[in-house]
Amino acid sequence: MSRPRPVVFLDRDGTIIADMHYIARPEEVALIPGVAPAIRRLNQAGWAVVVITNQSGIARGKLTEADYEQVRARLDALLDEQGALIDRSYHCPHHPDVGGPCDCRKPGTKLHLLALRDLALDRRRTVCVGDRWRDVKPAFALEGRGILVPGPESPPDEVERAQRELATASSLGVAVDRILGAS
Numbered sequence: 733m734s735r736p737r738p739v740v741f742l743d744r745d746g747t748i749i750a751d752m753h754y755i756a757r758p759e760e761v762a763l764i765p766g767v768a769p770a771i772r773r774l775n776q777a778g779w780a781v782v783v784i785t786n787q788s789g790i791a792r793g794k795l796t797e798a799d800y801e802q803v804r805a806r807l808d809a810l811l812d813e814q815g816a817l818i819d820r821s822y823h824c825p826h827h828p829d830v831g832g833p834c835d836c837r838k839p840g841t842k843l844h845l846l847a848l849r850d851l852a853l854d855r856r857r858t859v860c861v862g863d864r865w866r867d868v869k870p871a872f873a874l875e876g877r878g879i880l881v882p883g884p885e886s887p888p889d890e891v892e893r894a895q896r897e898l899a900t901a902s903s904l905g906v907a908v909d910r911i912l913g914a915s
């Protein structure tokens with residue numbers, strides 16, 4: 733039996749692709765420079781890469797589940813062109829203002845726990861990476877690491893909090909340097 737893989741939980745919008753707000757069409761998918769090689773390095777080092785994304789645009793009626801699926805497929809295809817693989821993607825389609833609270837919207841950890849179970853991953857080696865505090869906050873519940881990679885949508889107070897309580901990195905590539913260096 734092989735050893736369970738460690739996992740990086742990656743945010744999507746503003747972390748892997750440019751945050752266009754409620755991306756509904758595959759043509760809107762634009763990889764952030766440097767992310768494909770960074771994900772490829774995680775693949776090569778034996779880390780699982782799992783995307784966890786809040787897609788409240790579905791609850792708000794700005795996109796459908798089918799739109800989301802098309803965008804996900806486009807992202808996977810763009811990464812594949814550069815030899816990078818997302819092991820699995822999970823999304824929360826809810827928004828508390830529309831249907832009430834849910835357990836899967838980040839910083840909730842329902843989807844992280846689902847991924848750990850679905851893919852039989854190593855629960856003791858998890859890293860949460862994203863451009864918002866809610867992306868990295870699950871690190872506390874998971875007792876793993878969290879690295880905030882600031883982007884245009886990152887509020888300064890969230891970046892400062894991550895600096896104090898978890899960690900920050902200037903790019904996904906730098907975050908991966910740190911993840912692989914410490915593993």
Ligand SMILES: [Mg+2]
Binds near residue numbers: 743863
């Ligand atoms: Mg984001």
Ligand SMILES: [Zn+2]
Binds near residue numbers: 824825834835836
């Ligand atoms: Zn949800």
